[in-house]
Amino acid sequence: MTVLVLNSGFAEPSATVRSHPAARIVSQASLCGQDLAAATGFVTGNLLDQNALLAFKPDLEAFLDRGGRWFFNGHIVRPLLDGLGIYQPMAAPKRADFTLHQLAMHPIFDGIALEKLETNKGVAGFYGRGANPLPAGAVAVTGLAGGTVPVDWVWLRVRGGRMFSHAGNDLGQMGLEWDLAPLLQARILDWAAGGPCLCA
Amino acid sequence: MPVRLIAISAGTYYHIESLEAERYACLFDDVIAPEQLVGALKPSDCLFVPCRTPPQRMIGQSSVVAAHLDAGGTVIAMGESRSDLWAPAIVFHERPTNWWWWLEPDADLGNRVTAPSHPLMHGIGKDDVTWHLHGHFDVPDGATVLAEDLAGQAIAYVDDVSTPGRLVVTSLDPMYHHGSHFMPATTRFLDKFLPNLKAWMNG
Numbered sequence: 369m370t371v372l373v374l375n376s377g378f379a380e381p382s383a384t385v386r387s388h389p390a391a392r393i394v395s396q397a398s399l400c401g402q403d404l405a406a407a408t409g410f411v412t413g414n415l416l417d418q419n420a421l422l423a424f425k426p427d428l429e430a431f432l433d434r435g436g437r438w439f440f441n442g443h444i445v446r447p448l449l450d451g452l453g454i455y456q457p458m459a460a461p462k463r464a465d466f467t468l469h470q471l472a473m474h475p476i477f478d479g480i481a482l483e484k485l486e487t488n489k490g491v492a493g494f495y496g497r498g499a500n501p502l503p504a505g506a507v508a509v510t511g512l513a514g515g516t517v518p519v520d521w522v523w524l525r526v527r528g529g530r531m532f533s534h535a536g537n538d539l540g541q542m543g544l545e546w547d548l549a550p551l552l553q554a555r556i557l558d559w560a561a562g563g564p565c566l567c568a
Numbered sequence: 569m570p571v572r573l574i575a576i577s578a579g580t581y582y583h584i585e586s587l588e589a590e591r592y593a594c595l596f597d598d599v600i601a602p603e604q605l606v607g608a609l610k611p612s613d614c615l616f617v618p619c620r621t622p623p624q625r626m627i628g629q630s631s632v633v634a635a636h637l638d639a640g641g642t643v644i645a646m647g648e649s650r651s652d653l654w655a656p657a658i659v660f661h662e663r664p665t666n667w668w669w670w671l672e673p674d675a676d677l678g679n680r681v682t683a684p685s686h687p688l689m690h691g692i693g694k695d696d697v698t699w700h701l702h703g704h705f706d707v708p709d710g711a712t713v714l715a716e717d718l719a720g721q722a723i724a725y726v727d728d729v730s731t732p733g734r735l736v737v738t739s740l741d742p743m744y745h746h747g748s749h750f751m752p753a754t755t756r757f758l759d760k761f762l763p764n765l766k767a768w769m770n771g
Contacts, residue, residue: 378623417579443581457749
């Protein structure tokens with residue numbers, strides 16, 4: 369059980385990532401197809417070089433086809449997989465549009481009041497400002513704009529594998545005010561390692 | 569022959585949105601990855617390195633940047649990319665980002681334009697350089713400060729003295745925010761700064 373954590377930035381990943389038993393940190397510059405072939409989970413952050421990752425599209429498709437799990441943070445702006453759409457920001461959002469609605473139960477958010485992720489020092493808008501379009505067969509987990517903008521979703525691919533999309537800054541760095549970031553990061557890695565997914 | 573504006577893209581969503589979306593795409597003559605820089609520049613080119621380019625991507629190209637400046641070229645180094653690690657003669661003092669300054673009553677970040685008549689700053693006012701502070705620079709003698717923070721420390725300057733070329737340095741990070749559809753001041757800044765840059769390079 370290996371979760372490939374792609375480091376696209378200058379800083380090293382958090383202590384939570386470094387100490388997770390399944391995590392294998394790989395710099396994006398050194399990523400090769402064999403890394404994905406040997407992994408069961410994959411985590412990418414909002415510094416992801418989507419141009420470079422696009423070259424690995426066949427490897428990504430194969431990784432998922434054999435049951436892999438990919439946790440994606442950020443805005444999708446390249447066709448990284450068949451079935452994905454390009455990020456859509458909310459048009460002229462108002463404060464009410466940033467209220468975070470739970471649309472499905474997911475272990476990553478279990479027991480966490482979404483209000484603690486919705487604002488930072490009372491200010492909303494950091495969690496997400498739009499959505500990566502919901503692929504066919506995906507389940508929206510949280511939504512903005514009255515629940516109509518799926519900022520978090522899980523895609524159960526017909527061909528196999530699952531992708532979790534969080535269309536904002538890295539979910540594993542959210543909830544700092546409540547010290548939730550380590551918990552969220554650990555749960556992301558647990559999910560990518562094959563842990564429980566959508567709850568009944 | 570018009571000066572070419574060559575932008576670096578690290579392939580991040582905010583670079584792709586800022587450099588390729590219709591709003592600014594026509595201003596850039598080419599958009600390339602840092603690793604494509606070798607052999608890509610003519611001395612007359614202006615190299616634009618957008619904010620929040622992961623520094624390791626440019627550190628590997630520091631010799632290309634230095635050679636371009638030595639050949640008389642221009643380099644624009646935007647904020648949060650640790651330009652002090654890959655471009656010459658830059659002394660940067662990083663500070664914790666003050667995300668919350670505006671929650672204080674009558675808050676004023678204090679950023680201001682110090683050279684409003686400089687061609688790069690035409691039409692750019694105090695409100696257009698006001699979102700966050702990420703740090704300031706020690707400015708080489710003879711360089712022109714474009715904007716400073718509340719303490720009078722440089723947050724943007726033009727250095728025509730340290731190399732045979734021209735180095736424009738700032739700690740402002742407008743493309744990250746604009747490309748994240750977040751923070752209107754950053755879009756206002758880019759709406760002026762990028763056309764100003766294009767006109768200045770061809771002036």
